[in-house]
Amino acid sequence: MRYRTIGTDPRTRREVSVLALGAMLFGSVTDEKTSFAVLDRYVEAGGNFIDTSDNYAFWADGGQGGQSEELLGRWRRSRGVGDEIVIATKLGARPLAPGTSYVDNAEGLSAKVIRESAERSRERLGVAKLDLLYAHIEDHEVPLQETVEGFAELVAEGTVGLLGVSNHATWRVERARALAAAAGLPGYEVLQYAHSHLRPRTDVPEALFPDGSLGHAGPDLLGYLRAEPALTLVAYSPLLKGAYTHPDRLPADFDHPGTPARLAVLREVARETGATVNQVVLAWQIGGELPIVPLAGVSSVAQLEENLAAVDLELTAEQRARLDAAH
Incomplete structure (x- = not known):
């Protein structure tokens, strides 16, 4: 396994494996025996970066979520896992009532919710401190200042380490970080967005695609990452939910003329390396110029x-150039 550092403060930064494990469906769609087997093998291979959320997987049973965090808590206790494993979780998108969703009834990012939801996550996970806590989705009703201060209070108290943000407009990420910096408070250091080798369409309103377009790491966000080298991008859905091997699963916003060209290069490089297309996608992210940690669920x-x-798949500079240039 290889590792990279996330965070800049010596008190909170962590060394994490370059491949993160998504636990979204653990404890719900993926049964406990299988989930434990995957977690055990991941750790055995040197993996130490596991991702979850307080709302996973509310849609599986029409509830409010929490199944993934609860399973990770049981796994930690049964295996005697300590703080050598970095567990990241999120808050802000948990439905307030069963049968509702984050679209119309999310908990939001008020100071009260941040404190109470973080406490519930710590209880479910069985940890004294959340290693990395994300603001899961935007909350346009709560002032950014309140959100920034709410997260910073938990860091100051020692119940949260690093802060992250997911699925926010780039300008709101920058504004929140600027507010934190101006007040001398910890700000977001890890960004979590959908990112893969194939690119979604950008010429239509994101609202047309309810399957995740809002969270894609587009040119603005990637440019921001280049300008702020202390930030890290954790790339969710790097394998597009199996679409590289099952083309019928490709989301609608990837149906455009650029997709076949990029798929063709991926397949060329896979043949040259003897790897699978999925492996080429992950290796392209892991070894690229930007600090990207692919977050893959299995x-x-x-x-x-x-x-x-x-x-361990090493792509040549020429292969990378071809993968980057295809459009």
């Missing part, structure tokens, strides 16, 4: 093994 140990092999 439902079996076999899928995990395929992803783990990507960590």
Whole structure:
């Protein structure tokens, strides 16, 4: 396994594996036995960066979520896992009532919610401190200042380490970070957005695509990452939910003329390296110029093994240039 540093403050920064494990469906769609087997193998391989959220997976049973955090808590206790494993979680998108969703009834990012939701996450995970806590989705009703101060209070108290942000407009990320910096408070250091080798359309309103377009790391966000080298991008859905091997799963916003060209280069490089297309995608992210940690979810140990092999896949500069240039 290889590792990279996230965060800049010596008191809170962590060394994390270059491949993160998504636990979104653990404890719900993925049963406990399988989830434990995947977690055990990931740790055995040197992985130490696991991602969850307080609202996972509310849609599986029409509830409010919490199943993934609860399963990770049981796994930690049964295996004697300590702070050597970095567990990141999120708040802000948990439905306030069963049968509702984050679209119309999210908990939001008020100071009260931040404190109370973080406490519930710590209880479910069985930890004294959340290693990395994200603002999951935007809250346009709460002033950014209140959100910034709410997260910073938990860091000051020692119940949260690093702060992150997901699925926010780039300008709101920058404004929140500027507010934190001006007040001498800790700000967001880890960004979590959808990112893969294939690119979604950018010529239509994001609202047309309810399957995640809002959270894509587009040119603005990637440019921001280049301008702020202390930030890290954790890339969710790097394998597009299996679409590289099951084209029928490709989301609607990837249906454009650029997709076949980029797929063709991916397949060329896969043939040249003897790797799978999925492995080439992950290796392209891991070894690129930007600090990107792919966050891949799996439902079996076999899928995990395929992803783990990507960590040691070295692409040549020429192969990278071709992958980057395809459009």
